Amino acid sequence: MTTLTPAPDDAACAPRHTAADHAIGTDAADAVATALKALADPLRLRMLSAVVTSPDGQACVCDLAELTDVSQPTVSHHLKVLRDVGILTSQRRGTWVWYRVAPAYRGAVTTLLDRFAPAALAVDPDAGSRPTLMTGLTDVDPALDRLADSLAARHPDVPAGEVRRIVRESYTGLARRGGMPLHLLALTEHFAGQRLADVERATGDHGPQSAAARPPQVLFVCVGNAGRSQLAAALLHRYAGTRVVVRSAGSMPAADVHDTVRPLLAELAGASDSGDDGTAIFPKPLTDDAVRAADVVVTMGCGDACPVLPGKRYEDWVVGDPALASDQGARAIRDEIDRRVRALLADLLPDLDLPN
Incomplete structure (x- = not known):
């Protein structure tokens, strides 16, 4: 009788451990699949894109109805699907309902639209026939x-x-x-x-009267506008709201906000009463317009790249760069910036009640 010997490849395929040891859990898979199912519609993706990129991070049904020829009730249905899985939140103001991305999903939505979507088109063999x-x-x-x-x-x-x-x-x-x-x-x-x-x-x-009545404007500048200046702007807006106009910019703006900083910005946005961090979270180049409009210019590690104009108050904050910091290090930098922002606000708005 001839004995059959397993081929080497067959032996190599013998499992060393069960798939359940490293696969995503059943409950987690169900939750993720539910969210992905809600997103698996072209119109919903376009609506989500319009909400997240609107100037104030929100949109109502009338705004989103312009994306397609469908009726407003149909638009409301698609938005309800995204709201039911927690991706969007809603708030009624008068006769309109306004939608914005839920704080817990902001990082995920940014990754979906700015990273996954371009990658999906790039690997598609038919991508050459699509718009760039x-x-x-x-x-x-x-x-x-x-x-x-x-x-x-x-x-x-x-x-x-x-x-x-x-x-x-x-x-x-x-x-x-x-x-x-x-x-x-x-x-x-x-x-x-x-x-x-x-x-x-x-x-x-x-005139003197109108100048005194308008809120002060603060400009935060660092090299990439991807970490320190974004954190400072978010913190100032969290504490002062509309009582201060805040801007941030970079002398050499990066392509995106640092990964270590994004979760900190999301936390600040979630803690804000307005649900908005007051600035769009993407690196922006430094302009003379921003410097001329500012009452206070705060630089952080950008050297003499910022023009010095008469009548402006300038401060240089020596704080660490969170670009390559650990999560703990980035939070320590955030806390140092928080201390400096509080001191600045205590000077600009002495009557402001800052939380402990």
């Missing part, structure tokens, strides 16, 4: 023109030609950061809108 995620200035000209017209209507005190220049300059500056942002036009709208508000503040006719 980030077209050049030539391709995007009509969209930039429409954006400039919209912003010009919102900022009538700024000449239309100046609005167009700022829009195109903002788009180019953000594109130069590198990376592959999925929503470059939406980021351009937010950044250009900030710059136009700064231009109006810096060049407007502000």
Whole structure:
């Protein structure tokens, strides 16, 4: 009788441990699958994208109905699906319901839209026939023109030609950061809108009475606008809300916020009464407009890159860079920035009741 000897490959396939030892748990898999099922609809993904990239991080049904020809009740149904699994939260104001991404899901949604989506298109064999995620200035000209017209209507005190220049300059500056942002036009709208508000503040006719009535403006500057300046802006906004206008920028803006900083920003946004950190969480280049509009300019490790203008209060904060810090180290840096922000606010707004 001939004895059959197992092939070497068959022997190599013998399991050394059960799959259950390292596979995701059943309950966790069910929860993740439920969320993914809610997201597995093109219209819901577009709605989620519109919510997360809106200037104030929220949208109502009437805003989202413009994405498609479906009725508002259908839009409300899709939003309810995302809300029921916890991805979106809602708040009724008068006759409208406003939606925003739940704090616990902000990091995941950013990863989905800015990292997973580009990767999914990149590996698709048919991706060559699809529109690119980030077209050049030539391709995007009509969209930039429409954006400039919209912003010009919102900022009538700024000449239309100046609005167009700022829009195109903002788009180019953000594109130069590198990376592959999925929503470059939406980021351009937010950044250009900030710059136009700064231009109006810096060049407007502000008499002594109006100047005293307007809230102070603080600009935080670091190298990449990916860590320290973002944390400082989020902390200041958490404590002062609309009583202070806050901006952040980088002398050499990074492609994205540091991974060690994102969870800290999410915690601050979740603790804010407004549910918003007051600044869009993406690195932005430093502009003269922001410096001219600021009453206080705080630099953190960017040397003399920030222009020095008369009549401004300048502070240089020597704090660590959380870029390569451990989670514990990043939190220690956050706490040091928190201490300095509190001291600054105690000077700017002596009557502000700061939490312990």
